[in-house]
Amino acid sequence: MRRxxxxxxxMVRNSLIREMNFKANFILWMVxxxxxxxxxxxxxxxxxxxTDRIGDWSKWECVLLAGTHQITSQLFQAFFYVNxxxxxxxxxxxxxxxxxxxxxxxxxxxxxxxxxFNSIINALVGVAIVVFSLFxxxxxxxxHQIGLYGVAIGFGVAVHYAVLFFLATVAFWIxxxxxxxxxxxxxxxxxxxxxxxxxxxxxxxFSYLIPVILVANVPTxxxxxxxxxxxxxxxxxxxxxxxxxxASRAFWQFxxxxxxxxxx
Amino acid sequence: xxxxxPQRFTFNFPAYWKFFDIGLQNTFxxxxxxxxxxxxxxxxxxxxxxxxxxxxxxxxxxxxxYEYSSMIFYFLLTVFVDQLITPTEDEWQIAAExxxxxxxxxxIKPMNFLGYRIALYLSYRxxxxxxxxxxxxxxxxxxxxxxxxxxxxxxWLAFAVSTAMAAGIQFLICYSLAMIAFWVLEVSTIIFIxxxxxxxxxxxxxxxxxxxxxxxxxxxxxPFTYEIFFPVQVCMERVAGxxxxxxxxxxxxxLLLTYVAARVLWLRGVRKYQAVGG
Numbered sequence: 022m023r024r025x026x027x028x029x030x031x032m033v034r035n036s037l038i039r040e041m042n043f044k045a046n047f048i049l050w051m052v053x054x055x056x057x058x059x060x061x062x063x064x065x066x067x068x069x070x071x072t073d074r075i076g077d078w079s080k081w082e083c084v085l086l087a088g089t090h091q092i093t094s095q096l097f098q099a100f101f102y103v104n105x106x107x108x109x110x111x112x113x114x115x116x117x118x119x120x121x122x123x124x125x126x127x128x129x130x131x132x133x134x135x136x137x138f139n140s141i142i143n144a145l146v147g148v149a150i151v152v153f154s155l156f157x158x159x160x161x162x163x164x165h166q167i168g169l170y171g172v173a174i175g176f177g178v179a180v181h182y183a184v185l186f187f188l189a190t191v192a193f194w195i196x197x198x199x200x201x202x203x204x205x206x207x208x209x210x211x212x213x214x215x216x217x218x219x220x221x222x223x224x225x226x227f228s229y230l231i232p233v234i235l236v237a238n239v240p241t242x243x244x245x246x247x248x249x250x251x252x253x254x255x256x257x258x259x260x261x262x263x264x265x266x267x268a269s270r271a272f273w274q275f276x277x278x279x280x281x282x283x284x285x
Numbered sequence: 286x287x288x289x290x291p292q293r294f295t296f297n298f299p300a301y302w303k304f305f306d307i308g309l310q311n312t313f314x315x316x317x318x319x320x321x322x323x324x325x326x327x328x329x330x331x332x333x334x335x336x337x338x339x340x341x342x343x344x345x346x347x348x349x350x351y352e353y354s355s356m357i358f359y360f361l362l363t364v365f366v367d368q369l370i371t372p373t374e375d376e377w378q379i380a381a382e383x384x385x386x387x388x389x390x391x392x393i394k395p396m397n398f399l400g401y402r403i404a405l406y407l408s409y410r411x412x413x414x415x416x417x418x419x420x421x422x423x424x425x426x427x428x429x430x431x432x433x434x435x436x437x438x439x440x441w442l443a444f445a446v447s448t449a450m451a452a453g454i455q456f457l458i459c460y461s462l463a464m465i466a467f468w469v470l471e472v473s474t475i476i477f478i479x480x481x482x483x484x485x486x487x488x489x490x491x492x493x494x495x496x497x498x499x500x501x502x503x504x505x506x507x508p509f510t511y512e513i514f515f516p517v518q519v520c521m522e523r524v525a526g527x528x529x530x531x532x533x534x535x536x537x538x539x540l541l542l543t544y545v546a547a548r549v550l551w552l553r554g555v556r557k558y559q560a561v562g563g
Contacts, residue, residue: 046471046474049474049475049478050474053474053477053478056478056481056482057481060484063485064485064491067491067495067497070497071340071344071495072340072343072348073343075339076339076343195318195321199318200317200318200319200320200321200322203325204321204324207325207326207328207329208325210328211328211331214332214336218335218336219332219335220335223331223335
């Protein structure tokens with residue numbers, strides 16, 4: 022475990038040095054993400070011009086949800102996104118071999134090569150929106166609520182990771198995998214909607230099998246809705262996270278067994 | 286990089302037909318990619334339907350003239366037009382060809398690069414729609430009670446013309462953006478910044494006419510409106526008569542402007558081009 026932490030620290034340092042070589046690009050990527058987030062808020066603003074509730078969710082609860090989704094997805098981007106998005110390329114070119122021969126777990130090696138610092142700043146913007154929404158809702162969360170919120174966010178990051186890792190692993194069979202990365206964005210598109218709007222099979226699939234609906238909703242409920250017992254949601258999120266993490270790892274190992282490298 | 290006269294528009298139909306054919310064959314390799322894209326594309330659409338269901342359940346009466354049913358039809362049409370005409374990878378490919386110096390090979394051939402890329406774009410789109418027509422038909426069947434096809438025959442014609450112009454505007458904007466690669470090495474951030482405006486202002490996320498009144502003047506003249514929203518409005522017969530003619534004129538204006546931008550950027554770019562690595 023200590024060895025892994027040391028390796029990870031080296032990777033983080035390396036990424037920072039690399040990113041600081043392209044400062045303009047660093048800032049532009051932040052602008053891109055901020056524009057997207059601003060768009061989400063504008064969307065809610067327009068939506069709530071025409072209604073005052075979505076299910077039993079008020080406007081500021083929805084904004085808090087959007088902020089929570091921002092924190093979770095940006096933390097995921099910071100730690101894992103680039104690495105997983107490049108996995109299909111590694112497979113296609115055969116460069117994956119380099120990672121397989123390293124004396125560390127291959128999944129760890131391909132998942133932690135680079136670290137995105139700009140996403141951390143974007144996650145902080147999400148935090149600011151969450152705090153502002155709490156202020157608007159006149160809710161002061163207890164310390165234990167904030168703690169549970171943090172734990173739930175951690176599970177959320179793990180779900181993001183497992184879903185994209187699973188999709189990227191499909192690249193072992195499909196030549197060009199842009200469609201898969203696009204799939205990640207599409208699936209998480211629904212994470213910013215209040216869970217009450219979903220129904221039927223769609224709700225079951227995306228709450229248990231691919232728990233996208235839980236990712237931002239469970240932490241939001243934990244933080245903003247003190248009158249609800251948080252344990253049911255948290256237990257459900259924890260169980261679903263564990264399941265999808267294990268499933269994606271099993272799928273990866275299955276793919277590796279069939280992998281015969283490229284062009285060598 | 287000087288050559289005979291590569292910019293002269295030589296209309297050589299067999300050659301462009303050949304490019305079209307090459308595009309088809311190249312793209313067919315990626316049919317899985319297409320299918321995945323369209324299948325995953327359904328998830329946000331269903332999410333949108335659920336969201337609006339909840340919104341209409343808690344609001345009384347129509348929203349900016351949309352009933353629940355017409356709102357669903359709006360999003361179905363938006364997805365359809367988007368799948369039909371939005372370029373998926375053209376701008377990345379063109380920018381990469383410029384950056385890696387691959388366009389040298391095109392410059393010395395007696396052909397027009399824009400014409401070549403248009404032929405490729407059309408072939409991509411044709412194959413794409415050929416693959417995703419299956420999920421689209423399934424979706425249309427699932428939501429069949431919300432489909433309201435145009436009452437007037439002329440609407441079909443206006444819809445076709447408007448969609449074709451929207452395709453032209455979308456492609457030429459992508460092409461012009463890719464031309465920036467002549468000056469800047471890393472164009473992806475610029476592409477994404479424009480893309481984020483496009484996403485919200487072309488009507489992907491919600492119909493533009495539910496936006497506040499003070500924004501409508503801007504939206505009326507904005508090019509993004511004519512990339513998806515306007516053709517969809519035409520098909521839903523929410524614009525008619527003078528407004529329809531006026532909209533088509535503005536759309537034609539943007540088509541012309543984006544064409545001029547594409548040509549000018551190309552001519553200036555080629556003059557500056559150094560054939561890195563070529």
